[in-house]
Amino acid sequence: MSIIKQIFQILASLLTFTLSTNIHGQESSAHYMANEGLMVEHGDTKILFDPLFRNDYGQYMLLPEEMEEALFAGAAPYDGIDAVFVSHHHGDHFSPADMVRLLREQPDIKLYAPNQAVIAMRSESSNNDAAIYERVTAVSLEYKDSPVTLNMEGLLIEAVRIPHSGWPTGRLDIENIVWRVTLNDDTTVLHMGDADPNDVHFAQDAEHWNRNNPHMAFPPYWFFSSTSGRNILNNRIKAKRNVGVHVPVSISADPLLRPVELRGFDLFTLPGETRTIPAKD
Ligand SMILES: [Zn+2]
Numbered sequence: 001m002s003i004i005k006q007i008f009q010i011l012a013s014l015l016t017f018t019l020s021t022n023i024h025g026q027e028s029s030a031h032y033m034a035n036e037g038l039m040v041e042h043g044d045t046k047i048l049f050d051p052l053f054r055n056d057y058g059q060y061m062l063l064p065e066e067m068e069e070a071l072f073a074g075a076a077p078y079d080g081i082d083a084v085f086v087s088h089h090h091g092d093h094f095s096p097a098d099m100v101r102l103l104r105e106q107p108d109i110k111l112y113a114p115n116q117a118v119i120a121m122r123s124e125s126s127n128n129d130a131a132i133y134e135r136v137t138a139v140s141l142e143y144k145d146s147p148v149t150l151n152m153e154g155l156l157i158e159a160v161r162i163p164h165s166g167w168p169t170g171r172l173d174i175e176n177i178v179w180r181v182t183l184n185d186d187t188t189v190l191h192m193g194d195a196d197p198n199d200v201h202f203a204q205d206a207e208h209w210n211r212n213n214p215h216m217a218f219p220p221y222w223f224f225s226s227t228s229g230r231n232i233l234n235n236r237i238k239a240k241r242n243v244g245v246h247v248p249v250s251i252s253a254d255p256l257l258r259p260v261e262l263r264g265f266d267l268f269t270l271p272g273e274t275r276t277i278p279a280k281d
């Protein structure tokens with residue numbers, strides 16, 4: 001065998017080794033449930049946002065029954081969930097009794113939620129539930145408080161309170177949390193709850209938004225249909241890709257059948273649909 005051929009063989013095996021052992025080569029994906037409920041996964045790490053709720057207010061989507069059963073049972077694709085994040089205590093995002101049930105039935109899940117939501121869970125709990133609260137982190141943030149950072153194995157968690165849509169006149173008491181979560185130092189996602197699309201809330205923490213830009217953000221669809229919402233996504237959040245959530249059932253899965261202002265954007269509309277999250281540069 002010639003020297004040159006040997007060198008080629010060595011280079012080829014080194015390249016194969018590098019590709020197969022690059023842990024950051026694992027794909028990340030987002031899996032839609034309903035309304036603002038979704039799962040993000042990278043390698044063995046899986047997190048959920050706003051997965052359990054009971055109220056569609058006559059216009060939003062509820063989880064299909066089989067999906068909800070799989071979630072409580074810890075069956076695929078909801079096996080091995082590491083953490084659940086709740087945006088706020090509203091019936092189309094969060095059901096206190098169901099969250100208590102999930103933590104009872106799935107003893108490895110940790111929960112991160114605004115204090116208001118955790119207080120509501122406590123009134124649905126019995127004396128036997130004390131142990132589940134060891135896995136619950138209640139985030140207590142006022143409007144204009146600095147962002148907080150939390151850590152658990154495989155997750156970097158950053159939380160900011162952004163007012164609920166309706167600000168400055170309505171729903172001011174609702175603790176709406178925007179969660180930015182990085183999985184395995186690799187994939188960063190942003191879930192916004194029912195954030196109000198006014199730049200004044202985001203200008204407040206300009207430096208926070210300017211770093212750790214998400215690979216994928218999940219804004220409520222009204223960020224796409226307002227100029228200020230689009231500016232916040234483009235100039236503050238700067239995600240590689242946005243997928244809109246909280247889409248009313250009256251809005252079609254087919255972009256051509258949507259209101260003009262929503263045709264050019266990617267929306268989650270069908271339970272179980274997925275997106276590949278673009279990799280880091
Ligand atoms: Zn809400």
Ligand SMILES: [Zn+2]
Binds near residue numbers: 092194
């Ligand atoms: Zn909502």
